[in-house]
Amino acid sequence: MQVPAALKAKWFWYSILSVVCMGGWTLLGKLGTTEISAPTMQFLYPFGWLPVALACLWVRGFRLERSLRGALYSISIGVLGGIGGLAFFAACRTGGNTSAITAATAMYPLITVVLAVLILREKLTWLHVAGLVFAAVAFVLFSL
């Protein structure tokens, strides 16, 4: 029996690792918020990222590219990610269903697609439009 090519590819297993880690993050995040407040959860958040950040520094040989624009963009991602993380933990603290909260918040590519069309002048395909429709239906179902 022939093994599918994707199963031999590194990217496939890295993607599996990402899915498992992100899934674990949402489950542990919910568990953590049963006792810890949302702001304190987000306060602790960067400390958990430090080992990975140090590993990245080591991989780069402690040399970083110099781009003010790139740095501003990436720091902005951290700030926005942090505010979003705070809101995610706040949603978990409400006692809402974790599966529904996680699925609803994982639809953020919806906003990215709209912004990419408006700002980067990217074009929407029919698949994207169908995705927008499914996202809208999901919103309605979650709100019922």
Next chain:
Amino acid sequence: MILPIWFGPAVVVLITWGIAGLLQKLSTNHLSAETALLGLVVGFFLLDPWLYPKESILMYSSRSLVVALLSSLLNALGAWALLAAMKNGGKASIVVPFTALYPLVTVAFAPWVLHEEITALQAGGVVCASIAVVLLST
């Protein structure tokens, strides 16, 4: 129609992470994935003065603190694995929808780990949301 109480914060997540998605694309035009990840951590720390807890962190159980730190470590590893997948030949159009399916892990394990049940409508919403993520990321 009464919206669930978590809906407001979830909309904030959608907007902030949605904008962050656009900035990810813009930042990696100028920086490597590793350097961009370091900038992200700097951004996280910039918020910390405003989030500094009024109460001592030690008032929380060590179990909750370990769970919180493990949660963020897993998130960082997940972000790194996504970037590593792209670096190792994965196409963005395949890797992004693939990795955005993490709610399926949550849905699969929430009944066991968190003892939560999902309603039929919510299950339908999860399916629609998963399809939407795949279609939007193609």
